[in-house]
Each structure stands twice: as structure tokens, then as C-alpha cells.
Amino acid sequence: MTVKTEEKTLEIILDEMVNVVENSKDEIFHISEEARSEYEQLSRELEETKTKVIDYIEDGDQLEQNVSYSRKRLSEVSKHFDRYGEDEIREVYESTHALQTQLAVMRQEEEILRQKRDELERRLLNLDQTIKRAEGLASKITVILTYLTDDFKQVNDMLEEAKEKQEFGLKIIEAQEEERKKISREIHDGPAQMLANILLRSELVDRIFREGSSDDALNEIKSVRKMVRTSLYEVRRIIYDLRPMALDDLGLIPTIKKYIATTAEYNNVKIEFTSIGKDERLNQKYEIALFRLAQESIQNAIKHADATVINVKLEIYKQYVTLVITDDGKGFDPSEKKDKSFGIIGMRERVEMFNGVMKLKSSPGNGTKIIMQVPYEAY
Ligand SMILES: Nc1ncnc2c1ncn2[C@@H]1O[C@H](COP(=O)(O)OP(=O)(O)OP(=O)(O)O)[C@@H](O)[C@H]1O
Ligand SMILES: [Mg+2]
Incomplete structure (x- = not known):
């Protein structure tokens, strides 16, 4: 002001x-x-x-x-x-x-x-x-x-x-702060809560077992196992959001595949993935950027589109990399600006940082398609 x-x-x-x-x-x-x-x-x-x-x-x-x-x-x-x-x-x-x-x-x-x-x-x-x-x-x-x-x-x-x-x-710094708050709340409400629950339940199993009902104890153990699995997913999701370790260890394509698999399962949505071209490691900053671009597009399709199928296509060629994400959801009017939304702005900034271009095609009722292409010198 x-x-x-x-x-x-x-x-x-x-x-x-x-x-x-x-x-x-x-x-x-x-x-x-x-x-x-x-x-x-x-x-x-x-x-x-x-x-x-x-x-x-x-x-x-x-x-x-x-x-x-x-x-x-x-x-x-x-x-x-x-x-x-x-x-x-x-x-x-x-x-x-x-x-x-x-x-x-x-x-x-x-x-x-x-x-x-x-x-x-x-x-x-x-x-x-x-x-x-x-x-x-x-x-x-x-x-x-x-x-x-x-x-x-x-x-x-x-x-x-x-x-x-x-x-x-300043807005980015605010958004970062907001993100940290969100992560700490997620850990607090999710895995931390669940671990406390698991602890209680395992004490319960202990008691039931000592009191002689092994069937009940077994059922309780099953439910604890389910809780552990959910917590594990939650922890993994949070870690992925922060920084997918697989990216450093395995590279871009396996990381996207893993991310897609867990996200599709957890959100009960179909996510298809195709990759064309060379399946080899890219420069680290490109791998991180492309993963983040795919992640934000997929998250948007899950959060806002109500899509049944999300399609992710990655093309790695000698001189450029192209990433296309399509969903069959409700679409939106890209000219409408939202005050607290930084996802798409951040994607565009990231693509432009690599001298690339990003095209977003969407309209209400017609799904969304995002095409991003960045130049890349492979050798
Ligand atoms: N695939 C999509 N389908 C339908 N609407 C979308 C899609 N992607 C984005 N939108 C709309 O565009 C808006 C802006 O998206 P953007 O990713 O910039 O911000 P956000 O997702 O709302 O918040 P943030 O990404 O900062 O957490 C969304 O709020 C949503 O209304
Ligand atoms: Mg978003």
C-alpha cells in the first residue's frame, strides 16, 4: 500500500x-x-x-x-x-x-x-x-x-x-513460512498423532494378550499394522514434499514413477505415466525442477480438478526436455488471478529460470493441459 x-x-x-x-x-x-x-x-x-x-x-x-x-x-x-x-x-x-x-x-x-x-x-x-x-x-x-x-x-x-x-x-518468504507451518501441522496431526495412538494400541495388545484372548490380540495387531502403514505413507508424503531422496539416488524417472504410484493409490485416482527418449540422469538442478513441476501439476489436478485420469508425459531429448500433464477434470479460467495461490506462478518462474516456455490450456468443463519445455544440452 x-x-x-x-x-x-x-x-x-x-x-x-x-x-x-x-x-x-x-x-x-x-x-x-x-x-x-x-x-x-x-x-x-x-x-x-x-x-x-x-x-x-x-x-x-x-x-x-x-x-x-x-x-x-x-x-x-x-x-x-x-x-x-x-x-x-x-x-x-x-x-x-x-x-x-x-x-x-x-x-x-x-x-x-x-x-x-x-x-x-x-x-x-x-x-x-x-x-x-x-x-x-x-x-x-x-x-x-x-x-x-x-x-x-x-x-x-x-x-x-x-x-x-x-x-x-516477500510473498515468497511468507509462502515459505506458511509451508513450514503446514508441514509442522501435518506432522503433528498425522504421524505424531498416529504414533501416540500406536503406542496406546500396542499397550492394549499387551494387555489383551496377557488376559488370554489371542484372537482379539491378533485383530488389534492388524489394526495397529494398518495404522503403521498409513503413518508410513504420511511420513513418506511429507518427506517427498520436502525433498524426495530418491531423486538423488535413483534419478528423475524412477522418482516420478514412485511418486505417482503412492499418490494414485492414496488419492484413489488413475495417473498414467509415459516417458520417451533417453532414460539417463540429468543435471541435478534439472531433475529437481522437473520433479517439482510434475508434482505441482499433479497436486493441482488432485486438489482442484476432481479428475479421474491424470496423464504425465516426459520427453527427454538431446537438446530439450518436455513435460506435459493433462487431466480430465473440471478445468478453470487461467486468466483469473488468485491472491494466495503461488503454485502456477512458481512453475512459470521455474521454467523461465531455465529459459524454457510454459503453456497452460484450460477452460471450465474441459480439463487442463500444461506443456513445459526447457532447453537442455545433454553433452
Ligand atoms: N488442474 C486444475 N484443474 C482445475 N483448476 C485448477 C487446476 N490447476 C489449478 N487450478 C486452479 O487455479 C488456481 C491456482 O492454482 P495454483 O497452483 O497457482 O494455486 P493453489 O493450488 O490454489 O495454491 P498453491 O499451489 O499455492 O498451494 C487453483 O486455486 C485452482 O482454482
Ligand atoms: Mg497448486
Whole structure:
């Protein structure tokens, strides 16, 4: 529960971070768009100003020529006072003065335009730098976003996976504890109880025999013998569940055969066994795994299927081993997950540990078939 909440919190924080970064990216985009449109406007203004400066220079030059002509004429009329009338001299003088004033104004305006042009150029340079900086920032933010959305999410996924594994590990430990409890209860309720009973009964036999009824004593002994046999089966079953010793001594096929024989007899069910291929010892870890796989499948068919016939087929070839268990029982829906069931999950894990594949075919009313194949290099 806590693990899930932590994952959720992490996801919320991540989403918020992505949101903030995305907003910043939008803002930067906005800034750079504004800068770009201002840049265009200023560029236009600069072009206009430059044209105006040129016009002013040309007009100014023209005016300068006019001024110099007018001045020449003024010095001419000034030299020859006698030839020109007073009015004419004044007129030349005034027009020269007017032209000079006009030129001065024009030069000043030209200077102002030049200053404006320089200022515009400076601002354009600054804007260009702003645009470049914004673009650089935007691409960095894109990298951050990719990191947050892809890479970081991957880290989150990995974290989730690791936590799931951890949870699964804990479940396995719990299941082991549960198994130990079950075994101790089985020994306590089964063989231990029976041994206590046998002890009592044997004392009874003793007494009956001493009291003279040998027939009764014989009957009692028969019943004790039956109890001993059942206890023996129980003890053997428990040992088998823990670790079949025959597996180390005799190998896979004889052990499965023995297991099938006792299980079939005790549960009153028909279990058929066929083995194809090489009848030779496999690597120990394969023998244990295959035995456990067969054992769990058979136990499931007995516990859940209500089967009349269970079929076990083992094929050992040079490069792979196949185990197929079929029952004619009631079947089930494999997509339905059960909370406290680890049998099938464990089987799948075991098969995958050996790089094998497991297929389970079952549906209500149609029995169950489990096919497991693991690669095996015999030589
Ligand atoms: N051969 C089968 N026939 C019918 N139902 C089956 C068969 N095998 C499994 N099931 C169903 O699938 C469920 C899961 O089986 P699984 O072996 O994983 O767990 P389990 O037997 O319930 O418990 P565990 O094996 O952990 O002691 C069973 O509870 C049962 O309902
Ligand atoms: Mg099971």
C-alpha cells in the first residue's frame, strides 16, 4: 500500500516538474517570438533610416553647391557695389544667408538620422543575441523535457518493477513460512498423532494378550499394522514434499514413477505415466525442477480438478526436455488471478529460470493441459 502511494507521489511530482518546464518553454518561445518580430520591425526602420540618410546626404551636397554658388555671387556683387543696386545686393545677401541656414538645419537633421541609424544597429545586435540565447535555452529545455518524460519515467518504471519484485520476494518468504507451518501441522496431526495412538494400541495388545484372548490380540495387531502403514505413507508424503531422496539416488524417472504410484493409490485416482527418449540422469538442478513441476501439476489436478485420469508425459531429448500433464477434470479460467495461490506462478518462474516456455490450456468443463519445455544440452 505504502509502496503504491510513494509511486503515486513520485508521479505527481514528476508531472508537476514537466508542467513547470513546459510552461517555461512556452514562455521562452513567446519571448523569442516577440524578439523576432521586434527585430523585423527594427530592421525595416533601419533600412528606411539608411535610405533617408543617403537622401539627406545627397540633398545636403546639392544645397552645399547652391550655398557656394550663392556665396560666390555675393562676393561678386559686394566687389562691384557700383554696378548693382542696394536692393539687389540685399537680396543676394539674404538668399545666401537663407541657404546657409537651410544647410545647417539639414546637416543637423542628417546627424540625428545617423545617430538613430547607429542606435538601431546596436539594438538589432542586442536583439539578435537575445534571440540566439532564447533558442539555446529552448533546446536545453527540450533536452530536460525528454529526460523528464522518457528517461526519468523509465527510472520510475524500473523502480516500480524493483518494488514489485521486492513485494513478490516477500510473498515468497511468507509462502515459505506458511509451508513450514503446514508441514509442522501435518506432522503433528498425522504421524505424531498416529504414533501416540500406536503406542496406546500396542499397550492394549499387551494387555489383551496377557488376559488370554489371542484372537482379539491378533485383530488389534492388524489394526495397529494398518495404522503403521498409513503413518508410513504420511511420513513418506511429507518427506517427498520436502525433498524426495530418491531423486538423488535413483534419478528423475524412477522418482516420478514412485511418486505417482503412492499418490494414485492414496488419492484413489488413475495417473498414467509415459516417458520417451533417453532414460539417463540429468543435471541435478534439472531433475529437481522437473520433479517439482510434475508434482505441482499433479497436486493441482488432485486438489482442484476432481479428475479421474491424470496423464504425465516426459520427453527427454538431446537438446530439450518436455513435460506435459493433462487431466480430465473440471478445468478453470487461467486468466483469473488468485491472491494466495503461488503454485502456477512458481512453475512459470521455474521454467523461465531455465529459459524454457510454459503453456497452460484450460477452460471450465474441459480439463487442463500444461506443456513445459526447457532447453537442455545433454553433452
Ligand atoms: N488442474 C486444475 N484443474 C482445475 N483448476 C485448477 C487446476 N490447476 C489449478 N487450478 C486452479 O487455479 C488456481 C491456482 O492454482 P495454483 O497452483 O497457482 O494455486 P493453489 O493450488 O490454489 O495454491 P498453491 O499451489 O499455492 O498451494 C487453483 O486455486 C485452482 O482454482
Ligand atoms: Mg497448486
